[in-house]
Amino acid sequence: MTVRNIVLFLISWFWITSMTSVSFTTNVPCSSKSRLLTPLSSVSANNEILPLLKIGIVGAGPSGLLLAHLLLQQENITVTLFESRSDPRSKNAEQRAYALGIGIRGRTAIRQVDEDLWQTVKKRGFESERFQLHVGGLVIPLRSEKDASNNKDGLTVEPSVLTYQTDLCGVLLDELERRFQGSGRLNMYFQTTINECNLDSMTLSLGNEGKDLIQPPLADKSYDIIVGADGVNSKVRNSIRQSHPSFQTNKESLPGEFKVVRVDKGPPKVDPASVSLILPKSGSTTAFVEPTGLDGSCCILFAGGGESAILSERMNKTAIVEELQTAFPQWKAISESMASQLMSQIKTGASSVVCNTYHYNDKAVLIGDAAHATGGVSGQGVNSALQDCVVLAECIRSNRNNLENALLSYSKSQVLEGKALYDLSFGPKPEGMKAWIWAFLSVRDTIFRGRLGIGRPPLQTRLTTTLTPFSVIRRENDYFYSEPFPSNAEIQENVLALHEDAVQNKTKACIVH
Ligand SMILES: *[C@@H]1O[C@H](CO)[C@@H](O)[C@H](O)[C@H]1NC(C)=O
Ligand SMILES: *[C@@H]1O[C@H](CO)[C@@H](O)[C@H](O)[C@H]1NC(C)=O
Numbered sequence: 001m002t003v004r005n006i007v008l009f010l011i012s013w014f015w016i017t018s019m020t021s022v023s024f025t026t027n028v029p030c031s032s033k034s035r036l037l038t039p040l041s042s043v044s045a046n047n048e049i050l051p052l053l054k055i056g057i058v059g060a061g062p063s064g065l066l067l068a069h070l071l072l073q074q075e076n077i078t079v080t081l082f083e084s085r086s087d088p089r090s091k092n093a094e095q096r097a098y099a100l101g102i103g104i105r106g107r108t109a110i111r112q113v114d115e116d117l118w119q120t121v122k123k124r125g126f127e128s129e130r131f132q133l134h135v136g137g138l139v140i141p142l143r144s145e146k147d148a149s150n151n152k153d154g155l156t157v158e159p160s161v162l163t164y165q166t167d168l169c170g171v172l173l174d175e176l177e178r179r180f181q182g183s184g185r186l187n188m189y190f191q192t193t194i195n196e197c198n199l200d201s202m203t204l205s206l207g208n209e210g211k212d213l214i215q216p217p218l219a220d221k222s223y224d225i226i227v228g229a230d231g232v233n234s235k236v237r238n239s240i241r242q243s244h245p246s247f248q249t250n251k252e253s254l255p256g257e258f259k260v261v262r263v264d265k266g267p268p269k270v271d272p273a274s275v276s277l278i279l280p281k282s283g284s285t286t287a288f289v290e291p292t293g294l295d296g297s298c299c300i301l302f303a304g305g306g307e308s309a310i311l312s313e314r315m316n317k318t319a320i321v322e323e324l325q326t327a328f329p330q331w332k333a334i335s336e337s338m339a340s341q342l343m344s345q346i347k348t349g350a351s352s353v354v355c356n357t358y359h360y361n362d363k364a365v366l367i368g369d370a371a372h373a374t375g376g377v378s379g380q381g382v383n384s385a386l387q388d389c390v391v392l393a394e395c396i397r398s399n400r401n402n403l404e405n406a407l408l409s410y411s412k413s414q415v416l417e418g419k420a421l422y423d424l425s426f427g428p429k430p431e432g433m434k435a436w437i438w439a440f441l442s443v444r445d446t447i448f449r450g451r452l453g454i455g456r457p458p459l460q461t462r463l464t465t466t467l468t469p470f471s472v473i474r475r476e477n478d479y480f481y482s483e484p485f486p487s488n489a490e491i492q493e494n495v496l497a498l499h500e501d502a503v504q505n506k507t508k509a510c511i512v513h
């Protein structure tokens with residue numbers, strides 16, 4: 001078959017399938033786009049007296065730090081941050097080697113603080129709007145600058161910014177200190193683990209690792225709200241589970257593991273300005289190349305199932321080099337140095353997290369991976385976490401005298417987005433005819449990407465370059481999922497019912513005492 005025949009075949013298939021009940025709406029009503037900025041009918045808080053609010057944030061990753069920025073912009077709020085790792089700017093900071101891709105969602109969230117903050121973040125990262133798939137000798141562009149300017153809204157989408165997590169946190173911290181250090185409203189403690197989060201007394205008991213000196217003055221300090229920004233192993237989430245009778249959460253290890261190497265110069269035959277997914281010549285370990293600097297530096301993430309020397313071997317360098325050379329023969333020149341780095345690491349796995357609600361009364365609330373995690377499958381982990389921060393800060397701002405309502409509003413808005421992102425990340429599992437149609441549409445969108453009026457941009461592109469809510473994108477694919485996505489009203493009613501359970505439990509507890 002010639003390429004022309006394949007194209008014709010695909011076009012004819014497109015017409016056949018478009019006559020079935022599958023219908024796609026690529027244009028999303030404008031109203032849903034502005035939702036990120038004004039999550040709910042925000043009653044003006046103009047002439048209210050703003051009570052003093054002490055907020056404890058557990059976890060100073062990107063979401064904990066952005067939330068601190070947004071909260072400190074409001075009057076009469078103090079923020080205390082706790083982080084078990086050391087300050088990301090210090091020399092001995094544990095490097096989180098892989099780079100994060102900040103797309104339009106994350107960028108829009110950071111800009112909610114101000115344009116300055118975004119520009120500072122951008123300067124530390126590397127801008128790229130290219131995404132290429134390498135299969136054998138073939139390079140298939142999955143996304144390029146053109147897609148950004150051909151965006152349906154006629155707007156030019158700025159490129160994604162690739163940045164190391166430590167760099168992103170470093171910038172957010174520098175700016176927090178610059179803006180608020182002298183205000184007396186910001187406290188930060190690194191190398192401080194939280195042993196327990198007590199939601200009755202609203203206190204945190206600190207581990208004595210590292211700087212146990214800070215224990216005494218903080219021990220009896222209480223907070224009005226405790227925020228869990230503490231990732232997949234969230235302590236705050238555990239405490240909510242113990243206090244909230246109907247809170248349900250599930251954490252699962254995802255199949256597959258990964259290791260990351262950093263190289264100073266982009267590997268041969270890879271576009272130094274593009275994110276590239278490289279399928280191996282043999283074996284099942286794939287390589288994901290992310291540029292991280294103008295000098296050509298990049299990081300390469302190797303991911304796959306267990307039985308590979310690349311991921312598992314920790315003693316025999318020859319075995320790693322051999323496997324690298326058969327899987328990625330084009331990188332022969334750098335396989336020695338990559339092997340040394342791979343050997344020194346313990347492979348990492350990823351987990352998913354699901355929760356049926358994200359808050360507990362007026363006391364505790366979860367953001368980012370602590371609330372919903374997809375193990376990096378979608379590339380939207382940090383982006384969706386930063387969106388959580390904006391919504392939570394806005395819910396608090398518009399409900400300063402009713403924190404119960406603030407946290408409930410936050411859950412109502414974000415639980416459905418978290419659920420939709422989970423579904424999108426792991427995809428539908430269609431069967432029979434639907435599986436064929438799904439496969440065909442995926443191929444079509446990969447090839448045409450919505451150009452020439454055929455198909456629509458691939459999912460990855462829509463997640464990265466549009467602000468269309470995850471729930472809207474998920475519903476467009478209802479046909480392929482075993483169950484249609486619930487309506488916003490259904491999910492919100494459920495969140496409200498869970499909230500009422502928790503409130504009742506609190507009331508009961510008071511009567512008993
Ligand atoms: C902040 O709190 C102080 C003291 O509680 C109060 O007098 C002041 O009015 C508050 N500020 C605002 C903007 O409400
Ligand atoms: C290291 O791996 C190579 C290739 O798999 C193998 O031939 C060699 O025997 C191994 N060496 C040791 C010490 O296990």
Ligand SMILES: CC(=O)N[C@H]1CO[C@H](CO)[C@@H](O)[C@@H]1O
Nearest residue numbers: 242243244245505506508509
């Ligand atoms: C059903 C019920 O009473 N559940 C919980 C209410 O809250 C306390 C803690 O405050 C729990 O111990 C109960 O299990």
